Amino acid sequence: MKAALYYGTHDVRIEQVPDPVRRPGEALLRILRSGMCGTDATEWKAGPHTFPVPGPHPRTGHSGPMILGHEFIGEVLEVDSGGRFAVGDIVASGAGVWCGECVRCREGRTNLCLNYYTLGLNTDGGMAEFVSCPERALVPVPTGLSLDLAGLSQPLAVGLHAARRSGVKDGESVVIIGAGAIGSFVLAGLKSLADIDLTVVDFAGARLDRALRLGANRVIAVDDETREAVLAAVGERGADRVVEASGAPGQLNNAISLVRTGGTILQVGLPSKEQSVDIHSLVMREITVRTTLAHVCGEDLEPALRILATTELGTELLDTDTAGGVLPLDRLAEQLERLATGTLEGKVLFDPSL
Template sequence: MMKAARYYGAHDVRIEQVPDPERRPGEALLRVLRSGMCGTDATEWKAGPHTFPVPGPHPRTGHSGPMIPGHEFIGEVLEADAGGRFSVGEIVASGAGIWCGECVRCREGRTNLCFEYYTLGLNTDGGMAEFVSCPERALVPVPEGLSLDLAGLSQPLAVGLHAARRSGVRDGESVVLIGAGAIGSFVLAGMKSLADIDLTVVDFAGPRLDRALRLGASRIVPVDDNTRAAVLAAVGERGADRVVEASGAPGQLNNAISLVRNGGTILQVGLPSSEQSVDIHSLVMREITVRTTLAHVCGEDLNPALNILLTTDLGAELLDSVLPLERLAEQLERLATGALEGKVLFDPSL
C-alpha cells in the first residue's frame, strides 16, 4: 500500500492509503520524488470535476471514480523492462501526456494532439503519490547536476516552451506578453531561449512583474487605465508583431487584438473560465492570425526544458516551496484564489 492524494470532487481531496500501481510492459515504475500542481488542478479543486474522470469513465483510460492527480512529476526508476530505455536507480522527468505513435497527428510530430492522447494525473492516476507507473516513451533522464526541486519544474516549462514555439517568434520582433504568472513566466523563458526579441510584459504591479524583469523582459507595464497607451508607446503605435495572452482573464483576447499590428499574430495560452466574445471584425479586417497551444510535445520540449533549468536561474525564481502531500488541499486553495505567486512541489516521502 502507498500514500496518495485522491480527488473526489470540488474542495474534496483526501490523503489515503491505496494499492501500489501495477507496472505494465513498456512502463517504468517510479518512486515519486517531486510532484507539482497547476491551474488545471486548481480549477478542478474550485469548481470540478471537468477534466478529471470523476465519476467517469474516461473514454480512453477507462478510469472511474476518485483519482490521484499530479501530471508534473519526477521520480526514481524502481522497475523497468529488461533491455528498455531506463535502468533501476535512474532519475527521470515525466511528460505525463501519453500518445499512440501511430495516428496521423503522431506521424506529423504533433503527439500532443494524438487521437488516443491521455494524461497521467488528468485522465487517470498520476503523480501525487509515493509511486506511479508511466510509459517509458514519456520519460527523459534528468541531467546530472540539476537538483530535484528544479527538475520538478520541467513539465510546466516544457508546456511554456511548446507555447513559445507555437507563437512563431523570430529574432528582432516586438512581443507583448499579457500575464506574468507561472505559465506566463515559463512562456517568457521559452521565447527568450528561441529568439532575440523586444519583450513587453503586462500584469498587475507587484512581484510577478518584478520577476519578469529579472527573467529578461525588456520592460514591464502595470495594469491601469493607461496600460494600452503605455504598451503602444513602447512597441509603436502600429502595434506589436506578436501578442501572447497568458492570463486567461476575461476580455484579454480582445485586448491582445488591440495591441497587435495589422497582419500580426496572437497566441492564446490562457483559458478563460467562461465563454468570451471576440472582435471578429477586427481580426478579419486586419488579417490577424490567432494561434492556440496545448500541453507540449514530449520529444521536442522536455529535454530543452531540463537544460534551461540547468543553465539559468528560472527555477529559483519560480519555486515557492516543497511540501508534504498532506498540505495539497491548502495549496490548491491558494492557487485557486490567486494567492500563490510561484510553483509549489510536493515530496510524498515527507
C-alpha cells in the same frame, strides 16, 4: 502507498491505496517531486471538468476518485529488460501519453494524438509515493540538476511549446498579457528561442518584478491607460506578436488591440466562460490567431531540463514562502486553495515521502 485523491470540488483526501502495477513498456517510479498547476486548482475550485470523476474516461477507462499529479520526477524502481532506462535512473515525466500511430502522431504533433491521455488528468498520476508511467513519456534528468529544479521541467516544456507555436523571430516586439505561472514559463520559452523586445503586462506587484528578473525588457502595470503605455513602448502600429496568458475576460480583444496589422496572437490562457471576440478587426487587419496545448514530449521536455540545468530560471519560479517550495502531501489542499485564489506566486512541489 500514500496518495492524494481527488473526489470533487474542495475534496482532496490523503489516503492509503494499493501500489500501482507496472505494465509492459512502463517504468515503476518512486516519486521524488510532484507539482500542481492551474488545471488542478480549477478542478479543486469548480470541478470536476477534466478529471474522470465519476467517469469513465473514454480512453483510460478510469472512474471514480483519481490520484492527482501530472508534473513529477521519479527514481526508476522497475523497468523492462533492454528498455531505455535502468533501475536507479532519475527521470522527468511529460505525463502525456501518445499512441505513436495515428495521423497526428505521424505529423509529430503527439500532444494532439487521437488516443492521448495524461497521467494525473485522465488517470492516476504522480501525487503519490509510486506511479507506473510509459517509458516514452520519460526523459533522464541531467546529472547535477537538483530535484527541485527538475520538478519545473514539465510546465517549462509547456512554455517552450507555446513559444514555438508563436512563431517568434529575432528582432520582433512581443507583448505577454499575464505574468502568472504559465506566462512566466512562456516568457522563458520565448527568451530561449529568439532575441526579442519583450513587454509584460499584469497588475503591479511581485509578478511583474519576477518578469523583469526573467528577462522582460519592460513591464507595464494594468490601469486605465495600459493600452497607451504598451503602444508607446512597442510603437503605435502595435507589437509583432501578443501572447494572451491570463485567460481573463476580454483579454483576447485586448490582445487584438495591441497587435500590429498582419501580426500574430497566441492564445494560451483558458477563460472560464465563453467570450465575445472582435472578429471584424481580426479579418480586416488579417491578424493570425494561434493556440497552444500541452507540449510535445520529444521536442520540449529535454530542452526544458537543459535550460533549468544551465540557467537561474528555476530559482525565480519556485515559491519561496514554503520552506524551499517542497511540502508533504497533507499540505496539498491548502496550496490548491492558494493557487485557485491567486495568492500563490511561485511553483510549489510536494515530496510524498514527507
